[in-house]
Amino acid sequence: MNKRKTTLIFTLILATVLLTSCSAGLSGSSWPGISTNGDTFYVANLAHVYAIRATDGSMIWRYPEKASRTMYFAAPVLVENQLIAGDYQKILHSLNPTTGAENWSFQANGPWIASPLVANDTIFAPNGDGSLYALDLNGNLKWKFAATRALWSQPVGNGDTVYQASMDKTIYAVDMATGELKWSKDLGGAVIYSPTLSTDGTLYVATLARELIAVNTADGEILWRRKFTESLWSQPAIHEDTLFFGDLSGKAYGVSRTDGADIWTQSLTEPVTGRPTVTEESVVFATENGNLVALSFTGERLWSKTIEGKLYNGPVQFDDKLLIGIALGDSPLKLVTTAGQDVWTFIPPK
Amino acid sequence: MNIWDSLIITPFINTLLFIYNLIGQNFGVAIILFTLLIRLITHPLMVKQIKGAQAMQDLQKNEKWLKVQEKYKGDKEKLAQEQMALYKELGINPFSSCLPTLIQLPIIFGLYQAVIYAMATTPIDLLNLIRHIYPALLKVETLIPLNNRFLWMDLSQPERLNIPGLEFGIPVMVIIVVLTTYIQGKLTQPANPNPKDQTAAMGSMMNLYMPLFMGYLAYTLASGLALYFVASNLVGIAQYAMLGKVNWANVFPFLKKKDVKAGKGKK
Numbered sequence: 001m002n003k004r005k006t007t008l009i010f011t012l013i014l015a016t017v018l019l020t021s022c023s024a025g026l027s028g029s030s031w032p033g034i035s036t037n038g039d040t041f042y043v044a045n046l047a048h049v050y051a052i053r054a055t056d057g058s059m060i061w062r063y064p065e066k067a068s069r070t071m072y073f074a075a076p077v078l079v080e081n082q083l084i085a086g087d088y089q090k091i092l093h094s095l096n097p098t099t100g101a102e103n104w105s106f107q108a109n110g111p112w113i114a115s116p117l118v119a120n121d122t123i124f125a126p127n128g129d130g131s132l133y134a135l136d137l138n139g140n141l142k143w144k145f146a147a148t149r150a151l152w153s154q155p156v157g158n159g160d161t162v163y164q165a166s167m168d169k170t171i172y173a174v175d176m177a178t179g180e181l182k183w184s185k186d187l188g189g190a191v192i193y194s195p196t197l198s199t200d201g202t203l204y205v206a207t208l209a210r211e212l213i214a215v216n217t218a219d220g221e222i223l224w225r226r227k228f229t230e231s232l233w234s235q236p237a238i239h240e241d242t243l244f245f246g247d248l249s250g251k252a253y254g255v256s257r258t259d260g261a262d263i264w265t266q267s268l269t270e271p272v273t274g275r276p277t278v279t280e281e282s283v284v285f286a287t288e289n290g291n292l293v294a295l296s297f298t299g300e301r302l303w304s305k306t307i308e309g310k311l312y313n314g315p316v317q318f319d320d321k322l323l324i325g326i327a328l329g330d331s332p333l334k335l336v337t338t339a340g341q342d343v344w345t346f347i348p349p350k
Numbered sequence: 351m352n353i354w355d356s357l358i359i360t361p362f363i364n365t366l367l368f369i370y371n372l373i374g375q376n377f378g379v380a381i382i383l384f385t386l387l388i389r390l391i392t393h394p395l396m397v398k399q400i401k402g403a404q405a406m407q408d409l410q411k412n413e414k415w416l417k418v419q420e421k422y423k424g425d426k427e428k429l430a431q432e433q434m435a436l437y438k439e440l441g442i443n444p445f446s447s448c449l450p451t452l453i454q455l456p457i458i459f460g461l462y463q464a465v466i467y468a469m470a471t472t473p474i475d476l477l478n479l480i481r482h483i484y485p486a487l488l489k490v491e492t493l494i495p496l497n498n499r500f501l502w503m504d505l506s507q508p509e510r511l512n513i514p515g516l517e518f519g520i521p522v523m524v525i526i527v528v529l530t531t532y533i534q535g536k537l538t539q540p541a542n543p544n545p546k547d548q549t550a551a552m553g554s555m556m557n558l559y560m561p562l563f564m565g566y567l568a569y570t571l572a573s574g575l576a577l578y579f580v581a582s583n584l585v586g587i588a589q590y591a592m593l594g595k596v597n598w599a600n601v602f603p604f605l606k607k608k609d610v611k612a613g614k615g616k617k
């Protein structure tokens with residue numbers, strides 16, 4: 001091969017690498033999704049699902065063992081003797097939680113961005129193709145419900161109904177047994193994060209139209225809606241009669257569940273994303289710039305901690321500790337006490 | 351937001367999404383019109399580039415040029431001096447073909463990145479996209495979710511056409527990208543390149559490898575980008591055709607034969 005040909009091929013390969021790295025963009029565009037059974041943390045992050053010992057943060061197994069083009073966006077969900085994790089390549093995997101071996105898989109037509117809900121021995125799995133799939137615990141399709149756009153948020157359920165918010169600006173109430181639509185409501189804005197379901201049967205949901213909306217689960221009636229000046233990239237958390245959430249301007253809110261009126265606000269100065277975590281004595285907010293800020297239930301600042309990387313969701317509480325999923329940091333996972341002190345950091349083995 | 355984002359990416363994203371909104375939220379048509387718009391804006395640069403390249407090509411046949419090459423082939427410094435003098439004498443700017451290309455490059459990269467940004471396929475991608483939108487121009491609540499469907503494609507995913515009975519999908523857009531890239535390369539090649547001309551030899555090799563390279567990108571990346579490649583190729587062919595720089599005989603050899611026969615007849 002002559003020198004000119006070699007130069008040309010080298011240039012094209014270089015251009016391929018540059019262009020594909022520009023566009024693939026998936027490597028850093030997610031945050032770790034976490035679930036736990038008390039002894040083990042299950043974390044979906046980038047190319048793997050990890051099982052990690054809660055005591056010391058050491059890895060038990062990872063799936064798949066060798067990284068491929070597959071990416072995991074949705075937090076895995078633990079049910080009985082299986083771990084359900086959907087990937088970006090359209091496949092929903094059932095893994096053995098002890099060994100990481102695959103039990104079964106189910107293919108949809110779009111990427112799995114949101115976690116499934118498991119209830120009544122059924123897996124309710126929302127997909128990027130706009131369908132909510134109901135599978136039995138062996139991965140067999142029971143029914144599917146089609147929304148008109150992608151489903152990026154985890155559904156919630158109570159007894160016999162599953163509530164699915166969609167990018168098509170609608171929330172759907174679907175019969176868990178049959179997949180039939182009970183009611184639907186136009187929310188006026190796409191929904192990214194899941195709605196929050198209260199024990200009294202009210203759904204609280206933030207939309208891209210900068211609104212926080214309370215919906216009656218019985219009939220889909222909107223109980224109240226409140227417009228905000230800044231974008232809400234958040235899922236409200238509930239503590240007694242207060243809803244906690246943040247906005248992209250950096251404001252944290254405590255609002256009344258009855259009518260959405262402010263109880264208190266607190267400036268965190270950085271974009272607040274995801275769902276805050278309610279602990280025994282505080283509510284912990286995650287900011288995009290990597291700060292974890294604990295406020296009292298009345299909005300006073302208790303402590304804060306800076307993490308290297310970006311935070312797109314509140315931590316997961318485990319006993320008296322908080323597990324933080326970190327995007328674009330040195331480590332994807334860190335365990336801290338509810339007072340903000342480090343316990344361990346997980347570094348994935350190469 | 352950095353300078354690249356502020357000056358190139360953000361205005362491009364807003365233009366693309368403005369077009370998308372204007373035509374009734376069809377992302378495929380928006381990509382095609384956006385590509386056309388950018389190519390029209392950069393058309394004067396392209397004209398300059400083509401004229402500059404033509405002047406350099408003509409220079410290769412100039413007697414004075416050939417004499418200088420022969421006379422000073424052992425003295426690079428002197429050769430460069432004489433070449434510069436000749437450029438001055440003939441009123442040729444040796445950078446007139448590559449300078450417009452260099453100016454176009456960031457625009458092409460910006461267009462490419464704007465298409466990627468706009469096809470946000472994950473929550474964080476969407477968050478980044480929303481941050482690039484001018485609120486005075488576009489309303490997020492009416493814009494999102496973007497309608498990524500175009501013909502049989504989901505523009506945010508690599509394209510495969512599934513035909514009943516076939517277990518695999520056919521990458522139709524890949525085939526179209528490869529064909530249009532090849533045809534564009536052939537059409538814009540000189541009709542009878544000098545076999546000793548290194549630039550022409552390089553061009554021939556590019557015509558062979560470039561379609562494969564573009565085909566690989568179209569196979570692995572979102573089909574919205576494949577659509578952009580096709581639109582860009584077709585607009586490029588049209589631009590060259592309007593300037594009379596398309597050599598149809600390179601693709602349709604029967605046209606070449608006719609030319610030869612016509613030439614013989616004249617003699």
